[in-house]
Amino acid sequence: MSSKTQIGLTALTALVISSMVGSGVFSLPQNMSAVAGSQALLIGWLITGFGIIFLGISFACLAKLRPDLDGGIYTYARAGFGDLVGFLSAWGYWLCTTIGIVGYLVVAFEAVGTFTDTPQFTLFGQGNTFWAFLGESAVAWLIYGLVARGIREAAGINLLATVVKIFPLMVFVGLAVYFFRSDIFMADWTGASIVPEEGADNSIISQVKNTMLITLWVFTGIEGASVLSKHAKNRSDVGKATILGVGLVLVLYVAITLLAQGVLPRSEIAAMSNPSMAGVLAHMVGDWGKILISVCLIVSVLSSYLSWTLYATEIPHLGAKNGAFPKSFLTLNGNLVPKNALLFTTLTVQLCLFLVWQTGNSYQALLLISTSMILVPYLLVGLFLLQQAMKQNLAFQYKAIGAIASVYALWIVYAAGVKYLLLSVLLYAVGVALFAYSQKQFHGKLQFKRAEWAIVAVLLILAMPALNAFWGS
Structure with missing residues (x-):
């Protein structure tokens, strides 16, 4: 692999973190408070934390066991279950990343709108106005040009942006610890005041299920180091970057959602507009907190857009090597970037942005569609590790890790609903x-x-x- 495309452990870890910490974290307090009381929230994070750690370990184990397989999501499914299943995993993942990065642009311009829009004047709205469409399109093609200059250069810029966006999240957690009150956290322990959707109940298990797609969405990107494994300076860095990234992000997410419900009553947070973290921080420190979070959100989603564009470009190129995607996706430019795969992804983003403008869809709709497409690829990763462990009669720990990751993925499929x-x-x-x-x-x-x-x-x-x-x- 040329040194032009090699990525070290720090940059790989930053890509994993940046992929997961996008826009979802800034809406987590409201998203979770709207569907779950404190008890269900704790149970939901316990399930998610346990499952996502084992999913992350699965990626790390497979990077060690099958260093011959570059690309993670696609190549694992293909090696374990055949060409068509491998393609479907790649296709689902590519759609998830592409629709997801459209959502990033939409929510970024919605955040910009908090500085420009007034009750009498709407410029960017929910990121779905004509002017938002123009701005989002400009950013999409700027990122296209940046990625076209080289994978390593894009990863380096992403590392800097990741540091910038993590710092305010840690400030939020520190302040929330100071302002936390246990009586507020326990006031709606069972979520009895939550009004369920028509035909649904308000049981604890129902509340926990309703948190699942939200928690999965904020962890998509866990596979980042695996997808870009062929660009790693050292193959062992793939597993290390995945575990380091997941551990840090899990602590941040749990702290942000649990502490928020001890700062303000659940019902107040549930009624907030997003990014709800801005509203919670403004309650603690005043209006400057809302400005800080809004700026942080814009930086965050744009850096996540960059990292996810790298993944969305890599997957069709890898698929084309095995005849799963058209031959044109094999072509590299002078910087060894799959130029047609990058162009295909950016044109798809452009089409989706046009549809968002024309239909008026918001980020929330894109989030749900995107998350639905990652369910099968994640399930196949756990099943592939389990398959490899059984075939090679590996130590019990590998079988257990694969089994637990698979059960977690099946639970998510069940929780997602028909x-x-x-x-x-x-x-x-x-x-x-x-x-x-x-x-x-x-x-x-x-x-x-x-x-x-x-x-x-x-x-x-x-x-x-x-x-x-x-x-x-």
Whole structure:
């Protein structure tokens, strides 16, 4: 690997942290308070913390056990379960990253709007106005130019931005510890005052389930070092960066959400507009706190946009090497960046930004769609580690790690509910057409195995109720 693209441990860790700490953390207090009381919040974080740590360890174990597999999410699924499943994992992950970075741009300009908009004048609104569309598009193409200059250079800039955005989060945690009151935290312990959605109940288990997609979303990016593994100076750094990043981010997230509910009553936080962290900090220190968080949010989401663009560029390029994506994605520019994969990603972002402007969709809708697409790729990582541990008769610890990561991923699939699973089916079905085109381009014909035809049949069968659910919503 050329030194032009090599990334050290510090920069790899920063990429993992930057990927996870995007926009979601700034809305965590409101997002979690709206669906869970203090008891359910503790249980939800206990499940998530346990599961996400084992998912992170799974990535670290696989980096050690299978150093021959570059790209993580895609190559693990392909090596374990065949070409089509590998493609579906890559496709789902690429959609997650691409839709996610659109959400980053939308929420960044929504934050800018807090400085420019008034009740009488709307410039950026919720990041879905015409002027927001122009600004978001300009940023998208600026990031395109930055990434095109080289992977290592982009990672270096991301390292600096990560330091800038983590510091205010630590300030928030420190102040929240000082202002924390146990009586406020315990006042709505069971979340009895939460009004559930129509047809749902207000039980603790229901509240815990409702936290799951939120907690998963703020941890997407855990695979960052694995996706860029071929660019690591030392292969062992991939596992180290993943564990270091997950550990730091988990502590931050738990502290921010739990402490916030001890600063203000749950119902008040639930009624806040996002970024709700700004409102909580303003309560503690005054209006300057809101300004600080808003500026931090803008820096945060733009650096996350940069790191996720690196991942979204890498996955189609790796897929093209195995005939899963079109041949054009193999082409590198003079800086060894997959230029057509980068262009494809940026054009897709541009299209999504246009749709956001035309439909008026907000960041929240993009968050839910994006998160639904990461469920299958994460499940396949746990299953692949379990498969490798059984095949090679590895030590019990590897089997246990793979099993726990798989159970956690299955729990997330269950907690997500039927609606988002059906949405995933529609998007995966579209991907099969791209995979078929790529196979004909590389091999002159389709090369589906019997089991892969069965998967295609299941997707087509489920597509009908999925379409009904989509149009019905």
